[in-house]
Amino acid sequence: MSEPIVRYQDVHKSFGDTEVLKGIDLDIKPAEKVAVIGPSGSGKTTIIRMLMTLEEPTSGDIIVDGTNLWHMEKNGSMVPANEKHLRQVRGDIGMVFQHFNLFPHMSILENCMTAPINVQKVEKQNAKKRSIEMLEKVGLGDKLDSYPDQLSGGQKQRVAMARALVMRPKIMLFDEVTSALDPELVGEVLEVIRDIAQEGEMAMVLVTHEMEFARDIADRILFLDDGVIAEQGPPMEVLENSTNERLQSFLHRFR
């Protein structure tokens, strides 16, 4: 058994008086592909935003590649464990959002080059080479000098993926990356994710409403319901054989 690359231990998260995560325990192995499904508001996005350190837990531990991201002060507040470690951990994780979040004033090549140069201190020519390779991989080798507003939604999302991948993360997070796309553009984005998944090296956590897709690429599906992992297991087990009534009624909406 390999050590998990990610471990959540009894993680709770409240916004004001509302507890949205109510004790999450979760280990993710290196190269494991995990799909997170569940009703809107169940806490899916919050789980992955915490991994990206965009939110801090209210209590509990989140350990990435052996580093605990937060620790609790005597007064009960959570603080980043150690800035240096945190920077390193952030470098291990890439995230793609629902709304692309590209830099509008930069060409797509520049969008990809900026983080390797500024964060990883990669030399410019090398960053350029890596970025071109990655943009070719997502099928945008002919658009290097285009600007985001000249691209379709599907193309923008593929740039966002290349931009995350160029950092060579150990873990990729995908937060409903097809939800904002016109239906005819969903396939091309899923296809790219499928290719990345098949290469196999990275752990991937995908929040998705695409059940067929989750079934195809995930090693494990988590059903999140009201802030807890209510069911988890291999895709067939979760999607076909679960007796959890809440899960069945959730899945019914996709049939």
Ligand code: ADP
């Ligand atoms: P999901 O991704 O499953 O739709 P989220 O993780 O986005 O769920 O949200 C879970 C709950 O937490 C929702 O009720 C949402 O309104 C609330 N929430 C999320 N982020 C914030 C925030 N920054 N401030 C207050 N409430 C939030």
